[in-house]
Amino acid sequence: MNTPFCPTRHAQKSQDITLSDATLLSDRKLVKMYVGGNEKCFEILLQRHKADVFSFIIKMVKNRTIAEDIFQETFFKVVWCLKGGHYNEKDKFLSWVICISHNMVIDYFRKNSKTRMISTIKNHEGENEDIFNVIDIK
Numbered sequence: 001m002n003t004p005f006c007p008t009r010h011a012q013k014s015q016d017i018t019l020s021d022a023t024l025l026s027d028r029k030l031v032k033m034y035v036g037g038n039e040k041c042f043e044i045l046l047q048r049h050k051a052d053v054f055s056f057i058i059k060m061v062k063n064r065t066i067a068e069d070i071f072q073e074t075f076f077k078v079v080w081c082l083k084g085g086h087y088n089e090k091d092k093f094l095s096w097v098i099c100i101s102h103n104m105v106i107d108y109f110r111k112n113s114k115t116r117m118i119s120t121i122k123n124h125e126g127e128n129e130d131i132f133n134v135i136d137i138k
Contacts, residue, residue, distance in 0.1 A: 027093035035082055049094050053101055060105045070108055074101040
């Protein structure tokens, strides 16, 4: 007797499921399988949520290049946390990733507000001049 396909039951029996089968699984199950060593599951999670995460980041930073960098850093941190066992399964995966990306955006703004560079300054004649030409260090 041939039983109908059940992705959850199939996933529990084998870590070697197809990509199309895995897309039917919940985020929670995909996370569990990824932590257990199935790298395909993270790929599915990334594909499933990348548009939402990127949209959130770009709305905050309003710069595509910066958003791409923060997006990449966010998912590096997600991988690090998942592999390190720092994911609380009570949280929804997407909410957790958005929270991480929000913190990464805050870190970006915090870091860049401290490293604002001033290379020119108005001299006594009101003209822009290199700051090191204006400051007399003795």
